[in-house]
Amino acid sequence: MKDQVAPDEGRKEAAGQRLSTREAAERLGVKPETLYAYVSRGQLSSRRAPGGRGSTFDAAEIDALARRTNRRPPVSPATAEPAFRTGVTLIENDHYYFRGVDATELARRYAYEEVAEWLWTGELRPGIRFTAPAEALAAARRAVEALPAHSGSTDRLRVAVVAAATTDPLRFDLSQESVLAAARSLVPTLVDVLPVVPGAPQGSETAGEPATDAGGAGLARRIWPKLTARPADEPAIAALDAALALLIDHDLAASTLAARVAASAHAHPYAVVSAGLGVLEGPLHGAASGLAHRMLAEVLERGSAAPVVADHLRTGRQVPGLGHRLYAAEDPRARVLFALLARVPQAAAVLAAARDVVTTTAGHTPLHANVDLALAVLSVSCGMSVEAGETIFAVSRTAGWIAHALEEYGERPLRIRPSGQYNGPRPPQPLPAAADGTPR
Incomplete structure (x- = not known):
């Protein structure tokens, strides 16, 4: 992303x-x-x-x-570039930190919900689980079920956020306690509202049913059957959980900036998440991993990265999954995911394809792997759809948008108001005539 x-x-x-x-x-x-x-x-x-x-x-x-x-x-x-005071994420020297703690170490050691709670409050709560309220989940499911069959996961998530908001009469309360309560219920609602992939194993922890208490299934295990029909194994679940934790925030990304603008206007947290999702859907942000997914699938089909990379370069397209403006070396998020995916037996061939892409492209331009390539290895090797990476990104980043909203609610309202540099005709101009030339 x-x-x-x-x-x-x-x-x-x-x-x-x-x-x-x-x-x-x-x-x-x-x-x-x-x-x-x-x-x-x-x-x-x-x-x-x-x-x-x-x-x-x-x-x-x-x-x-x-x-x-x-x-x-x-x-x-x-x-x-605009600059904002933030204590959420720091990116420097090819590393990134959540509240001053190495984000990659947090992702290696703790589950997504635990990292989200740390980002929101600065407190680590081992074993915390988020639960979707029955009323919010029911409303979200009704709204999502009304969508056309071809709707994508991001379409479902956007509708689910709006539906969940209507069931929360306290959504306009911007106190930290109220915002955190909304966040802890919204994130699992987004997961539980997604349909189970046909053929996915059914069970209390893999069928996507909402957890009933803090000891229920973690978010990674609950979202797994929404992404793939393959049975979950522990190495793959660990990689998915780490991906969710790694993607929670990444400083002022485009979607996060949109979320902060919404929060600056004192929009409620559901509206903040809606603003983030609207930007995330762009092909240059949350959907970028889908391009890498298609590329890796083609490399596997053709048996080599060389012709695939050549096709991209010949048509003037950027090779997906490579390069990041914030990192001179390999994206640290990709580095962690590659290491975890190396423990997933079915990922071996896809990992080799990704390395082939990096090596082949290095002869043309010195770019390193980014998190989109690592997400693509996860989605391809685990039999997930092309848009699975975008789904993982959207669910994960919801927590980051909430963290930034909490910060922005404490700032002067409506402070994010840039001035346009007008370059149109100088006034006064005559009133325009109708297209057919008829005076009005």
């Missing part, structure tokens, strides 16, 4: 005269792949960064190329 807003990487050298890959690409208004294409064509020079982590570029050379190619003019880093 490709995030759109990031803190300054702070990798400039020689008093700001050299730029990191991200800074150079943003200054030119291009993707990192295009930047390296300029290098391969001799239009730019690059130098390996200290420690061998990525490349650096001469700022004057970048500015000269921007002038020659009519790219956007340099933007001051101080004004290029």
Whole structure:
């Protein structure tokens, strides 16, 4: 899931005269792949960064190329992106942290619900389970069942959020206690409202029935039969649970920014989640893992990554699942998931296909695997649908949107109000005539 807003990487050298890959690409208004294409064509020079982590570029050379190619003019880093105070997630030096704790370590050691509770409150509550209220779940199921049969999982989740909101008379209470109560009930409602995949094993913990107490099935086990008909095994459940925990938040991603804008207007938590889901559905964000899923399936079918990668490059498409603007090396979320998936026997061939993609593409551009590629390995190897990664992302990130909403409710209302730079006709302009020329 490709995030759109990031803190300054702070990798400039020689008093700001050299730029990191991200800074150079943003200054030119291009993707990192295009930047390296300029290098391969001799239009730019690059130098390996200290420690061998990525490349650096001469700022004057970048500015000269921007002038020659009519790219956007340099933007001051101080004004290029909005910045918000947040104590939720920090991303720096190819690591990311939840409330100052290494997020990958949290995902390795704790279940999704435990990590979500930590993110919301700063308290670790081992064994906590979230329960869907009967009234909210019934309303959400009725609403979802009314959708066309071809509706996707994100369609169902968006409708379920609205339906669940109507059953909560306290949704306009923005106190921390009320918001957390809504969050703890909404997340399991989203899971339990999804239909079970035909042929999935039926049982108290695998059929998707709501947990009745704190000792019930964890969220990963409950969502499993909503994603695949294959029986759940412990290594696969562990990988799924880690994926949910790893994806809870990632600083001010596009959907999280939308969620904070909604919270700034004092929208209730259900509306905040709706705002996040609306942005998440974009192909450049939550749905990105589906592209990687299709690519890996094609690599397996054709027996090699080479022709598949060549097809992407030939048609000018980016190779899915590679590169991230916040990380010079491999996405730490991908690194954790790959390690866990290595313990899943049925994932071996798909993992090899993913490594083949990375190795093959490295001959063209030095990009590393991101979490979308790791999610695709999980979904392909476990017999999940193309949109399974998006479903996992949406359910997981709901907790992150709530964490940011809690922060935003404590800020000055409506503070997120940028000013437009008007570039239309200068007034006064005459009243427009009707399309057929008839005076009105």
